Amino acid sequence: MENANVLAQITLLREELNEHNYNYYVLDQPVISDLEFDQKLKKLQELEQLYPEFFDEDSPTQRVGGAVTKNFPTIVHENRMYSLENSYSKEDLIDWENRIQRVLGNVPVEYVCELKYDGASISITYENGRLVRAVTRGDGFQGDDVTNNIKTIKSVPLKLKGDFPEKFDIRGEIILPLAGFEKMNMELIDIGETPYSNPRNTASGSLKLQDSAEVAKRPLECLLYNIVGANNFFNTHAHSLEAARSYGFKVPNHSKLVKNLDEVFDFISYWDTHRHDLPYETDGVVIKVNDLFQQEELGYTAKNPRWAIAYKFKAEQASTVLDMISYQVGRTGAITPVANLQPVQLAGTIVKRASLHNADQIEKLDVREGDTVFVEKGGEIIPKIVGVDFNQRQPDSQPTEYITHCPECHTELVRKPGEAQHYCPNFYECPPQIIGRIEHFISRKAMNIDGLGGETVALLYKNGLVKNYADLYELTKEQIVPLERMADKSADNLLKGIQESKKIPFERVLFALGIRFVGETVAKKLAKHYQSIDALMQADYDALVHVDEIGDKIALSIRSFFKNESNLELINRLKNYGLQFEIETKENTQVSTKFEGMTMVVSGKFETFSRDEIKQKIEDYGGKNGSSITGKTSVVVAGADMGPAKLEKATKLGIPIWTEEEFINQLEN
Structure with a gap:
């Protein structure tokens, strides 16, 4: 009985305590003192x-x-961010x-306006009302x-309240309030340490601290703004936000449902002043389209949802002196001029360097060394020079002469017709290009080799241990340990990371090769279409341009890459080391070839099947x-409320339109 x-x-x-946490950290309405809360918490700890x-x-x-986390496992998002x-x-x-409106057909559209929080994005998964993963x-x-x-983070509920979906992801930003940030910096200054540069970077860095007890000491908050994977539970985005609040999430109450763009402009105008x-x-x-069915109709581009957009407040601007223009060489040989500035505070960070883009930009702005220049952050992220204060220019100032030879290998630069940048053509001997290609190869989106970073790549190259990315797979512990900042454990981790990379799937290996214009998305398209590197190497120009999203420029670049003997030798070496150069065969759910060779578009609302189920059926029957x-x-498989613009386009192109009933008949026949 005592235990009971x-x-x-x-x-x-x-x-x-959970209720008091909710009142304090989510509602900002505490009902007991901090002392009373601490006493209850202490009592619970003792019991x-x-x-x-x-x-x-x-x-x-x-x-x-x-809990101490030394390595943060990589998790694939069930729903892409x-x-x-x-x-x-x-x-x-x-x-x-x-x-x-071109997609939806000039129908009324409501929008939800929300403030864009400057923090670290997070996706938190809940199952049966419990936090299972972040x-x-x-x-x-x-x-x-x-x-x-x-x-x-106390504003993140561990268990939910109310009537919630069985499983969903909720998206938000981990932020550090300004008062908490200032307090942290004052504590650092008091002990003679360097203060943090800005709240956003500090919040982001906090998420990767190995000791969660240290994270707990930081006054982080989590502001939530989007539920994903539970569309059948809600009809509108505004409804999902209200529901999220009722579950116990901290959803800022500054969001507003508006009827038209004029009301959007009013919201922007108000917060441009009051955000401070x-x-x-x-x-x-x-700004987001409120109706979730309309969101589904609008869909996504390769990178962005078509139903949402961010309006960025005007970038902060500062003026400082440009001391010197230097030139960087990228992995493709592209030359980027960089302005080295006298340090200046801008949008929460100290700026010392800014991009000048290319020779045309320098000439257009008439930027010179010694000038006082105006700097702002493009999208408040990458600093750039936007103008020159000509009133402060020195009388003996000389126009900038763009370099003619590579600053690293001294090869004469080339500039192709129609291209803005100069290039160093010494592709296989120019050190920054070699190092850059290896850094790209090991990067997270490519081979994701743990224990190997940019500094280590440069160290390996300078010591003559690697001249290309294939050389990584021949490294030995005896070669690595004597290097600066290396030890037994570091060498073991590096070699283990290299071995683990052999499991990376073909599409990422293809991206890692560094073929010009073949980015992450294009690599996936090519891998899916050709299934293996051998098939891709044999594809001619005409075949390549018929692949979805592959244009003239990409096709020519691919053909050029595979014509080069050095590249073919590298690929053969990588094959021999055991890298994946074929699509991994997955369980085949296909039940028929009825739709083979057909590309089908699903649009509208359906009764018998959901849209996702119809799309799966299309693939099961061999279609795309x-x-x-x-x-x-x-x-086109069309349900109720199909977008008028899609209907008009399908009709104009003479594309057959099946109802849901006709689609089901096709399956049954």
């Missing part, structure tokens, strides 16, 4: 220590952290709405598992799902 009484006491304390059989990982006592298209003017937003944005396809650290009154940093407004209606579309 203890469990009842523990349960009551947990419920009370849990005396009765370990009643341990609960969701207990408020677990918020203090203590897209980035947002940026806009900077009313005209950009009007163009965006026009694109929406993953950083990463590259949008996969990120780092930071669950232990996220559980220490907020307790945290924000750099713009996010298309994202938009083009001349290559074979059939």
Whole structure:
């Protein structure tokens, strides 16, 4: 009986503390003092220590952290985390709405306006009302598992309240309020340490701290703004935000449902002035189509949702002196001029360097060494020079003469017709190009080799151990250990990372090769189409340009790459080392070849099947799902409320349109 009484006491304390946490960290409406809260928490800790059989990982006592994570596992997002298209003017937003209306067919569209929080993106998965996983944005396809650290943030609920979906992801930003950031910096200054540069970077860095107890000490908050994977539970985005609040999430109450773009402009105008009154940093407004069915109709581009856009407030600007122009050589040989500046504070960071883009930009701005220049952050991320203060130019100032030879290998530069940048043509001997290609090869989106970073690549190259990325697979521990900053464990980790990379799938190996214009998305398209590197190498120009999204420029670059004997030798070496040069065969769900060779677009609302089920049926029967209606579309499967623009385009192109009933008949026949 005593145990039953203890469990009842523990349960009551947990419920009370969870409610007080919610009142304090989510609602900002505490009902007891900090002292009373601490006393209850201490009492609960004592009982849990005396009765370990009643341990609960969701207990408020677990918020203090203590778990140590030395390596953050990479987790593939079940639902991709897209980035947002940026806009900077009313005209950009009007163009965006026009694109929406072309798809939806001039129907009324409501929008939800939200502030764009300047923090670290996070995706948190809940199953049966319990937090099971938290993953950083990463590259949008996969990120780092930071669950232990996220559980220490008190505005993140460990268990949900109310009527919630069985499983879903919720997206948000981990932010560091300005008051908390200033307090942290004052504490560092008091002990003679260097203060942090800005709240955003500090919040992002906090997520990767190895000791969750250290994360718990930081006044981080989590602001949530989007539920993913539970569309059948809601009809509108506004409804999902209200629901998220009722589940216990901290969803800022600054969001607003509006009827038209004029109301969007009013929202932007208000917050452009009042954002400085907020307790945290924000750099713009996010506008989303409210109706979730309309969102589904609009779909996605390769990078962005078509149903949402970010409006960025005007970038902060500062003036400083340009001391010197230097030139960087990229992995493709492209030359980038860089302005080396006298340090200046800009949008929360100290800026010392800014991009000058190319020779044309330097000539257009008439930028010279010694000039006082105006610097701003493009999208408030990458500093760039936007003008010169000619009133402060020195009388003896001389126009900038763009370099004619590579600053690294001294080869004469070339500039192809129609291209803005100069290039060093010494592709196989120029050190920065060699190092750059290896850095690209080992990067996270490519081979993701743990234990190997840019500095180590440069070290290996300078010591004559690698001259290309294939050489990595011949490295030995005896070669690595004597190098600067290397030891037994570092060498073991590096070699282990190289061996593990042999499991990386073909599409990422193809991206890692560094073929010009073949980015991550194009590599996936090519891998899926050709299935193996051998088939891709044999493809001629005409075959390549018929692949989805492969144009003239990409096709020529691919053919040029595979004509080069040095590249073919590298690929043969990588094959021999055991890298994946074929698509991994997956379980085949195909039941028929009825739709083989057909590209089908699904649009509208359906009764018997969901859209996802129809798309799966298309693949099961040998067909391919298309994202938009083009001349290559074979059939449109149309449900109720199909977008008028899609209907008009399909009709104009003479593409057959099947109803859901006709589609089902095709399956049954």
